[in-house]
Amino acid sequence: MTRSSRGGITVLTKDDLIAFEDEIAVLFNAGKIKAPVHLAGGNEDQLIRIFRGIEPDEWVFSSWRSHYHCLLKGVPRERVTQAICDGRSIALCFPEQRVVSSAIVGGICPIAVGVAWAIKRAGGQQRVFIFIGDMTAETGIYHECAKYAARHGLPIRFIVENNDVSVATDTQSVWGPLVSADQRPFKYHYDLTRPHVGTGTWVAF
Ligand SMILES: Cc1ncc(C[n+]2csc(CCOP(=O)(O)OP(=O)(O)O)c2C)c(N)n1
Ligand SMILES: [Mg+2]
Numbered sequence: 596m597t598r599s600s601r602g603g604i605t606v607l608t609k610d611d612l613i614a615f616e617d618e619i620a621v622l623f624n625a626g627k628i629k630a631p632v633h634l635a636g637g638n639e640d641q642l643i644r645i646f647r648g649i650e651p652d653e654w655v656f657s658s659w660r661s662h663y664h665c666l667l668k669g670v671p672r673e674r675v676t677q678a679i680c681d682g683r684s685i686a687l688c689f690p691e692q693r694v695v696s697s698a699i700v701g702g703i704c705p706i707a708v709g710v711a712w713a714i715k716r717a718g719g720q721q722r723v724f725i726f727i728g729d730m731t732a733e734t735g736i737y738h739e740c741a742k743y744a745a746r747h748g749l750p751i752r753f754i755v756e757n758n759d760v761s762v763a764t765d766t767q768s769v770w771g772p773l774v775s776a777d778q779r780p781f782k783y784h785y786d787l788t789r790p791h792v793g794t795g796t797w798v799a800f
Contacts, residue, residue: 602651604669609639612663615672619662619679630682633660638756642667645754649724654714656707656725657696659685660756664726668694701727701736708740711749723751730761733770 600606616634623632635642646667649655657664662684665675670689678687685698697703707725714721731737732755744751759766773779789795 601647604651607643607666609643612639612642612666615666615675616662619676619684622676622680628680628682628684630684631659632679632684635660635663637758639663645724650721651692653693653721654707654710654723655694656703656710656723657687657694658700658703658726658728658731659696659698660728661687661694661696661726664696665689665692665694668692670694701731701734703727704731704736704740707751708744708749711744711751712747715747715749719750721750723749724754725751726754726756728761729755729757729759730764730766730770731755732757733766 613636616636619628619632620634622628642663646664649668651669655664655668662675662679665687666672668689670692674689675687678684678689686696688695695703695706697706703725704727707723711723714723727737732753737753741753743749761770
C-alpha cells in the first residue's frame with residue numbers, strides 16, 4: 596500500500612480495500628479468527644468518495660461491518676488486522692483515529708449524538724459521521740436520534756449503507772414504512788384543558 600497522503604492519512608484505493616477483505620477472508624477460513632467477521636464489498640467507491648469529505652479530527656461511528664471505515668479513517672492496516680485476529684471485528688474502536696463502532700443494532704446512534712452534543716457545547720468545528728445499515732435505519736432508536744439531533748442543530752450526519760438486507764431478510768418487506776391508511780394509526784387531535792399532571796393546585800398531604 597504505497598499511496599499518497601491526505602492530512603496525514605494514507606489514501607487507499609478500491610483495490611487496497613478489496614485486498615484487505617480478501618486477506619481477512621483467508622485468515623477466517625483458516626480458522627485464525629475465532630470470532631464473527633462481517634466483510635464489506637461492493638461499497639468501496641462510495642466509501643472512498645464519502646471519506647474524502649471527512650477530516651482527520653472528525654468522528655466516525657460505525658457498526659459490526661467497519662473494517663473499511665477504520666482503514667479509510669487512517670487506522671494502520673496492521674492494527675486493524677491485529678484487532679480482527681484478536682476477535683474484535685464486530686466492535687472495532689480506535690479512539691486515536693476517532694473511529695468507534697458497536698455490534699448492537701442502533702446502539703451507536705445515541706453515543707454519536709452525545710459526541711456531537713459535546714462538540715457543539717465546546718464550540719468545536721468538527722463533525723460526526725455515523726454509518727448505519729438499512730435495517731438499523733428503520734429502528735426507533737435511529738429515528739429518535741436523528742430527530743433529536745436535527746432539532747438541536749447538532750453537527751452530525753447519518754449515512755445509511757443500503758444493501759437491501761437485514762442479515763438475510765429483505766429489509767423493506769419486513770421493516771419498511773406503513774403505506775395504507777389501515778396500516779397507519781388512526782389519529783385524533785385535542786387541546787388539553789388540564790395540566791399534564793395533577794390539577795394545577797399545590798396540594799399538601
Ligand atoms: C440489538 C441487536 N439485535 C439483533 C442483532 C443481530 N443483528 C446483527 S446485524 C443485524 C441486521 C442489521 O441489518 P442492517 O442494519 O441493514 O446492516 P447490514 O448488516 O446489512 O450492514 C441484526 C439483526 C444485533 N446485533 N443487535
Ligand atoms: Mg442491510
